[in-house]
Structure formats: structure tokens, C-alpha cells
Amino acid sequence: MxxxxxxxxxxxxxxxxxxxxxxxxxxxxxxxxxxxxxxxxxxxxxxxxxxxxxxxxxxxxxxxxxxxxxxxxxxxxxxxxxxxxxHLQQGHLRVGSTPAVGLGLLPTVIRRVHERQPGITFHLNTHHTSELVAGLQARELDLVVTYDTADRPGIKRIPLGQTELVLVSRSVRQNPIPLSEIPREPFIALEARDPSGIVLHQALDAQNLQLDVITEVQTHYVACAMVEAGCGNTIVDLITARAMLRPGLFLNRLSPPLPVPINAMVHAADPMSAQHTLLLDILKTTCAEQAWQKVMGDPAFGIDA
Missing domain, CATH: 1.10.10.10 (Winged helix-like DNA-binding domain superfamily/Winged helix DNA-binding domain)
Structure with missing residues (x-):
């Protein structure tokens, strides 16, 4: 036929x-x-x-x-x-990110790109990593920003920097706080396949520790919203925690720190345009500014330190 x-x-x-x-x-x-x-x-x-x-x-x-x-x-x-x-346009970038990155990182990045090159336009897509990778492979996206570290055929992974996991709670506590001293209170956990969830589970397993998990969620900002509602404590990345910080919430650094890599993904065979390069440079700069040492003293975010 x-x-x-x-x-x-x-x-x-x-x-x-x-x-x-x-x-x-x-x-x-x-x-x-x-x-x-x-x-x-x-x-x-x-x-x-x-x-x-x-x-x-x-x-x-x-x-x-x-x-x-x-x-x-x-x-x-x-x-x-x-x-x-x-219809690929050199002055138009289709960027995908996980919800955590889209909430806490990309708004600042997009503003800075526009300040440098006002003519660049964007289409932003927030989804989980598997859907973002599929969009990249189908060329529905030009670049993806995620915490994922897996290597995939035909896709180039570009390190942008790192964030770290922090405890989000409604109580003032010692800062930093060891995992072993986190109170035995209800805990909202990220699902085990989440890159940040993997980092936390590995650290807990290494110390033979267990948390009192009452709810497992897919997205970091949902975990923070549940803490705000009084459901318990959570551990998420610092970028999301800063974006979701509200009066009555406190952030605590973990001891030792638990870093989470931030990566970009692009098509391995494609040359990088000037717009790609500008976006990546600003992403790297903005990621570096998200370090705890840079933001812990910022009173605008009320971080308990």
C-alpha cells in the first residue's frame, strides 16, 4: 500500500x-x-x-x-x-525547564537577556524532564534547563552551576542543621525519581536515616505550599525555596551541604547561535548568584540564618 x-x-x-x-x-x-x-x-x-x-x-x-x-x-x-x-527563527528561543527552575530561575534570566538583546523572543515550556527531552528530540524546544544529570544519545549536556537542598519549615532552628537532627515531624517528600529526591534519598541511606513521610509530591513548589499550610516540613532546592518563601517560613541549610547540579541540554549536532550562547552565559551567571552564601543575608527573603 x-x-x-x-x-x-x-x-x-x-x-x-x-x-x-x-x-x-x-x-x-x-x-x-x-x-x-x-x-x-x-x-x-x-x-x-x-x-x-x-x-x-x-x-x-x-x-x-x-x-x-x-x-x-x-x-x-x-x-x-x-x-x-x-520555522526555526534565530531570534526566537524555545526554552523548556522543570517547574522548579521555571519558577525560581528563568524569570530573572529572561529579564537579563532582554536587557542585553531586546529583540529576542521566547516560548517557555515547563514540564518534567522526560517530556522536556522528548520535546528537544522532536525539535519543539531549542534548549532545556533541568536538574537531571543523565546522558542521552544526540543530546549535549552543559553544566550551568549548582544549587543545594534546604530544609523548609515553620520553626526557627539551628543553621545549618545535620540530617540526623531534623525533628521527627510530618515530612513532605519529593518522589524518589526526582533528581533532588535522589540526592536526598542517597544521603539518608548513607546515614541510615528515615523521615516520617506523610505525602509524596512531584513538584518542589507544591511541597513548599504544603509546609505553608501546616502539613509538615520538606527539603527542596534553594532556588524553589527562595521563590516560595512566605512570612512564617524558615530555610535551613543542611550540614553537610547536599548540592544539586543544574544543567542545560541542547541538540548535540547543532551549532550554537549567538542567542544560545548569550542565554547560556546569563544562566551560568544567575546560577552562581543563587548560592546560599550569596542570598542568606538578603532580608527581602527573610531567610533565617
Whole structure:
């Protein structure tokens, strides 16, 4: 079968009508009828039977249906990729980030980029790392910022700096605080597959410690919101903690510090544009400014130190 045969069969499967399938494909009904007949002649068996004025798939068509659906999805992906390549603009950057980075880091970065080059425009997409990587591979994104450290084929990972994990609670405590001295109070945990969650779990395992987890969440800012609501304590990255700090919340550095790397991801085979380079430079500078030593004395954020 040829591609136009597959498109017609898919349209008939969806509509149950040759006329409606022809309309969906923007061809005439006689042309659709001729195309279907040609496909059935090539295959040597019928694909549809007319029952009470509607076309119903034969057993053979039912068997083909899952493969047709898969090919259709691959065709959609191919068209999306082709469109993205055609419309790629050097002055427009499509940036993806995890929610934690999007909340606490990117707003400052975007402002600084615009101060340097006002003509650059952005499309920002916040999602979890697996979805961001898929968007990068489909060229729906030009650059991704994440805490993830995994290597992936065709993707170049660029270190930007690091943040660290901090305790967020509603009580004034010693600063810094060892993991072993965190009070046995209700704890809101990041899920184990989260890069920050992995760092924390490894540190707890190394000291044979356990926290009284009452809730597990996907996103750092949800964990902070639950602390504000009085649900318990949490440990998240400093960038998110600063962005979510409210009156009555206190941040404590951990002892020893638990660093979390911040990385950018780009297409390994693509040359870096001047806009990419500018964005990466400002990301690195802004990440360096997020260190505890830089922000712990800032009264605007009320950090208990």
C-alpha cells in the first residue's frame, strides 16, 4: 500500500463513510472510491463491507488498524519536525525547564537577556524532564534547563552551576542543621525519581536515616505550599525555596551541604547561535548568584540564618 491508501483507510475507519472520508482528505468522493478499490486490488482482499449504509471494517482491516494508527502517529511526528525545522527563527528561543527552575530561575534570566538583546523572543515550556527531552528530540524546544544529570544519545549536556537542598519549615532552628537532627515531624517528600529526591534519598541511606513521610509530591513548589499550610516540613532546592518563601517560613541549610547540579541540554549536532550562547552565559551567571552564601543575608527573603 502507498501512503495515500493508508490515509484513506484511516479516514474511513474514523468516519465510517466514504463521502466523509473524502471530505476529510479534501478529495472528491469518486476519487476516494477509486483509491479504495485500487488498495483492495493491490491487497487482494476487501477492507470494508457496507452494512446499513455505513462502511464497517473487515477482519483484515481490523488486523491492520493498530499498525495504521502507529504509522499515522509517526507521520504526525514527522510533519511536526519538518514544520519546526522550517520555522526555526534565530531570534526566537524555545526554552523548556522543570517547574522548579521555571519558577525560581528563568524569570530573572529572561529579564537579563532582554536587557542585553531586546529583540529576542521566547516560548517557555515547563514540564518534567522526560517530556522536556522528548520535546528537544522532536525539535519543539531549542534548549532545556533541568536538574537531571543523565546522558542521552544526540543530546549535549552543559553544566550551568549548582544549587543545594534546604530544609523548609515553620520553626526557627539551628543553621545549618545535620540530617540526623531534623525533628521527627510530618515530612513532605519529593518522589524518589526526582533528581533532588535522589540526592536526598542517597544521603539518608548513607546515614541510615528515615523521615516520617506523610505525602509524596512531584513538584518542589507544591511541597513548599504544603509546609505553608501546616502539613509538615520538606527539603527542596534553594532556588524553589527562595521563590516560595512566605512570612512564617524558615530555610535551613543542611550540614553537610547536599548540592544539586543544574544543567542545560541542547541538540548535540547543532551549532550554537549567538542567542544560545548569550542565554547560556546569563544562566551560568544567575546560577552562581543563587548560592546560599550569596542570598542568606538578603532580608527581602527573610531567610533565617
Amino acid at each position: 502507498r501512503l495515500h491508501h493508508i490515509e484513506l483507510i484511516d479516514a474511513i475507519l474514523r468516519t465510517g463513510s466514504l463521502t466523509e472520508a473524502a471530505e476529510a482528505l479534501h478529495i472528491s468522493q469518486p476519487a476516494a472510491s477509486k483509491l479504495l478499490a485500487n488498495a483492495e486490488i493491490r491487497l487482494g482482499y476487501k477492507l470494508f463491507e457496507r452494512i446499513k449504509g455505513r462502511l464497517h471494517p473487515t477482519r483484515e482491516a481490523d488486523i491492520l488498524t493498530p499498525q495504521i494508527a502507529r504509522l499515522k502517529q509517526e507521520l504526525v511526528s514527522l510533519r511536526t519536525l519538518a514544520h519546526n525545522l522550517k
